[in-house]
Amino acid sequence: MSYISETLGNLLQQTAFLNLSVGNLAMIAVACGFLYLAIAKGYEPLLLVPIAFGMLLVNIYPPIMDEGGLLHYFYLLDEWAILPSLIFMGVGALTDFGPLIANPKSFLLGAAAQFGIYAAYIGAMLLGFDDKAAAAISIIGGADGPTSIFLASKLGQVALMGPIAVAAYSYMALVPIIQPPIMKALTTKEERMIKMDQLRHVSKVERICFPIVVTIVVCSILPSTAPLVGMLMLGNLFRESGVVRQLTETASNALMYIVVILLGTSVGATTSAEAFLNWSTIKIVVLGLVAFSFGTASGVIFGKIMCKLSGGKVNPLIGSAGVSAVPMAARVSQKVGAEADPTNFLLMHAMGPNVAGVIGTAVAAGTFMAIFGVR
Amino acid sequence: MSYISETLGNLLQQTAFLNLSVGNLAMIAVACGFLYLAIAKGYEPLLLVPIAFGMLLVNIYPPIMDEGGLLHYFYLLDEWAILPSLIFMGVGALTDFGPLIANPKSFLLGAAAQFGIYAAYIGAMLLGFDDKAAAAISIIGGADGPTSIFLASKLGQVALMGPIAVAAYSYMALVPIIQPPIMKALTTKEERMIKMDQLRHVSKVERICFPIVVTIVVCSILPSTAPLVGMLMLGNLFRESGVVRQLTETASNALMYIVVILLGTSVGATTSAEAFLNWSTIKIVVLGLVAFSFGTASGVIFGKIMCKLSGGKVNPLIGSAGVSAVPMAARVSQKVGAEADPTNFLLMHAMGPNVAGVIGTAVAAGTFMAIFGVR
């Protein structure tokens, strides 16, 4: 009988009850909170459900992220930039760049909205983060999850990857809440009521050339973005070429969702209590809000400038879509515009800056890598 | 011409004809036998076809499992517990735990049926297997293939993995033949005719909380089961949350069947003649039958106890479903019940113990890991 009691004692020693810190318990609660937001509130569930579950698992059983642990194997694929690149391929296969081709001036709005990144970068520097950490954090303002994970990995900011990813996806889910007040504060009702001309028809040959040209231009200027931009554009080329439907379908469906599961759970598992429950996380949360707000504002303000210069042909509301968060931010532009005038249909016009913002954020990330000499 | 005859001689030296042992030939015949059972008889074809084919390939060309061989790469994913965990995610995404939530007493039957594991464990110890080998073998009685492979890998029983996996999947296919006589022998016709009350409605919120609560409870008590139980419950959370249908679909379809192909062929390839044709395999075959029979019997006997205690409200036939082998064992309960009374519909009631048995086996595996200090 002493064998049984002794072994039971050993078992008890191994249970989570005696091994977990208060921090782990707090993180389990946080994970449940994220699950609630994702499932009950519908906030970016495709990524928040796996992320929150990874968070849950790593805080109950930390060795799952140690060498040889299940989620550690998945995590290696993040670190090697494989998963973010493959997600971008799927995004490319799902994205219609037509509105951007029809109205290339949208690129300017996609550029302007990247100011949110730099506002957060300045803030992060002032809050005491070092250069690379500040850059990795600030890219949250780009509202592109895969780019955030890609840059954090390339800049070696593994310790911050959990908070960055969680903040990025959380704020992306909050776009419909964060943006409208800023958009309304910065525009007059007359501006919001501006109806834009219908976009011109975009031919198939233009759609096919677009991904090739963007790849050549962006990757020539900022070569280190090639995995990300290249895969995004390859996915789009699959889509627009029309001759490889099976690849389009696979890239945007089975492959992408497999990758989402592996990436989500493993990124979630970087949020062990020690990595997450500290001042950095709180600063990152604040900086993320700064980034989204400034990005929205600079997009709208640049939209107002374009409105002036074009003699009132551009509705400034489409500027906020430049933060990307495709297609959520474009829908917000549509919604705020329709509030001012129910017959105003801005969605297609906002899609231009929206997808331009994806390229803009990749360029910003590439610039950081170039500045820090990362190849 | 001497070049040709010499080279032909070398070619001949490399052919299987001069390199294969009698054992390899026997195993090729065994593989063909399994293919026959899987294809002509429909015995668990999804796993037995790939397993048998892996068996065929490794016994014709053994280097396919050496360092650098195709199936060795796949096998590493078994060894790292990636494939069993991902299959369990798919199983979770396909499993409806509703009947178990509606009638949580089913958990008791799912626990009772695990006695088959321990009967086999005692037998294996007495037959001379060491502790860990005995544990790895006995888990066959849990009738969950991925758990068997997971435990064998975690306990370092690589040499036994082939026979264990083959025995596990073979007996799972034989459930409709093994169980009915035991069930009938242990019950009276009156017991078999008992009709059970309709299950209560289970709300969506209960279904969503279930996987989260089970993960927290089981993984807190037995942390080393986290990859297995966590992934099972993540798959189920995908399913029940209703907000990530693409992930549910991917986890239970493309991803799961990719994993089935990789796991099946590589597990089959562990059955080289040296690893398979020995007394251990015969003992494992016998012990597997012991495990399934005792599991069925203990499930039914516990069902009889619950029948007594509930005043005849529980049909003991649902107890045998506790061995899992989802959903085969539950169908056997249904079928045996319908034989006694064609209007008796036990399927839904048997699904409760059936899915509880999956959790029960994971707990038994976790207990073995805890006893042996595996993390």
Place this chain on the structure above:
Amino acid sequence: MSYISETLGNLLQQTAFLNLSVGNLAMIAVACGFLYLAIAKGYEPLLLVPIAFGMLLVNIYPPIMDEGGLLHYFYLLDEWAILPSLIFMGVGALTDFGPLIANPKSFLLGAAAQFGIYAAYIGAMLLGFDDKAAAAISIIGGADGPTSIFLASKLGQVALMGPIAVAAYSYMALVPIIQPPIMKALTTKEERMIKMDQLRHVSKVERICFPIVVTIVVCSILPSTAPLVGMLMLGNLFRESGVVRQLTETASNALMYIVVILLGTSVGATTSAEAFLNWSTIKIVVLGLVAFSFGTASGVIFGKIMCKLSGGKVNPLIGSAGVSAVPMAARVSQKVGAEADPTNFLLMHAMGPNVAGVIGTAVAAGTFMAIFGVR
């Protein structure tokens, strides 16, 4: 301000403009040319689009194929023979060997067409390639992309893999242009008008036994072909067994197209300017044409022999289908036959040599491996 100008200088140093050679620019143009052929002309787009894009990326950003680069990770899966084997599994799951079972004499035509391989092999030796390089190049004549990549990897011809793969897939796309003149030159109109007897019905049991028997026979004689032939036949067994439709579907769809994307981009990325722009590539292009032409001719000539021996029952046009390039070459036979007599339906008869050619090429590859002592 000096910081900005200095950093801008550094950025400029990193751009492709200052790092790329003229060769890289030429390769970018070649990549665009291949994209044009694939998309506008529909030449094997499923593989040429990813290959050309990999070509584009590696010549803009060469580090993408260095240790740690995205496409290098994918490439490892080629080198380990995982991707070619998995593509062959998908091909097997899509291939109907029925016409070959109905008319096993087709195997002779599938054998005869392999002479193209050896014509190219002799040519390559005379052009100064060493033994293994010549073998890897010559297998282009087999018109099976995965076999080419498999053999090049097994024979350690990494430097030639890019040109070989590109040539192989390009010529496969050109089959409808290369073959007809050769076929017409070697046959009389009377021969081309020969109508063949309808193929006998093939039962399910024959279809199921076929992949098992072929695996056992081919892999016993040439064991090193086991990964390739084994996976091809496993895919076909999935298909014909009829009991594992999910595996058939997954192997021939999600899994295969995922593999096509990874294989295509990484094989394309082996064509960096240094690896591609040299005399070897030009020689390979010439040898590829030699291989296809001789293969077509030898197939047709053997078809004429069979025509004579059978007393005019065999249309020699089905011989050219023996080069494989499934199902393109069989369609060419059909088309040329229908030109001579619009009521002549050769497609099904040509499918026999066509799929036999896949096995024939695998045997030729296995023979090369056996000669060179590769296991």
Place this chain on the structure above:
Amino acid sequence: MTLSEIFTKAIMNTILGMGVVFSVLIFISFIISLFKYLPGLLEGRKTKKHPAAADDSASIRPADATDRKVSEDTSEGDPVMVAVITAAVHALMREETVTTDAYVVRSIRRI
């Protein structure tokens, strides 16, 4: 170890194992048995806040998986059209082998 020692150890581990299995499953069973109060709890809360929006968690969910899936996918569709398509799809798919399984039109999807 002698056979009796081995046997003793095996029995010990069996008692231990079955004990843990039963303890853990009974514990979960107890927690799950509390679930039945969950919807009422949530509904109570909701009623206080948004009296009209309480039907969500109490929505009727047919036990039959086929119906459930289809009804989920078509919650807003014209019922007649749905019935026609459902019938057609069932006709197309009917197999005798396993009748208790759910049929799901997986492929009609929204992206």
Place this chain on the structure above:
Amino acid sequence: MTLSEIFTKAIMNTILGMGVVFSVLIFISFIISLFKYLPGLLEGRKTKKHPAAADDSASIRPADATDRKVSEDTSEGDPVMVAVITAAVHALMREETVTTDAYVVRSIRRI
């Protein structure tokens, strides 16, 4: 570094970053703005060579993604039959949540 040095560096990198972002995107924007001449260019060329085959690149492509996909998939189908099936599939799939998304019958495929 002092706070002012840090701030200076941050501002520098910001100017640099926004500068590069704007430069690159304006450059692409310029190139893309030339795209509108592309179809005309190609059509001109084609007209010279094959006067009858010039409609390819100028084919009308409806903006609505649903229509586009369906029309691609059914370019040769009987329009009435297509309409019926399309309506049926839409009825089967209609969901209220996100109406701007495209519906695609992914699963009907040719292999």
Place this chain on the structure above:
Amino acid sequence: MTLSEIFTKAIMNTILGMGVVFSVLIFISFIISLFKYLPGLLEGRKTKKHPAAADDSASIRPADATDRKVSEDTSEGDPVMVAVITAAVHALMREETVTTDAYVVRSIRRI
């Protein structure tokens, strides 16, 4: 090696290679040619045991892959309904490019 040595070696390997290719493929061809006796063999056996169940291996299998797949999937379905759906699906999918390929309704699945 001199060119003539190289040529000799190449010729040798060619003879060897073509020899092996022909030998192996003729050998398989011979084995496969025996397959035609397989159904009769099995049917004979079956007839002895279960005289009524012999139609399995001899079931008519249409050469056309489309029909084969559809008929497999609908072995028990109402033929009229099946015909309607099949026609509809074909209408929806018809493409001119490759007419010899098989059409398969992949997505209607049972789980």
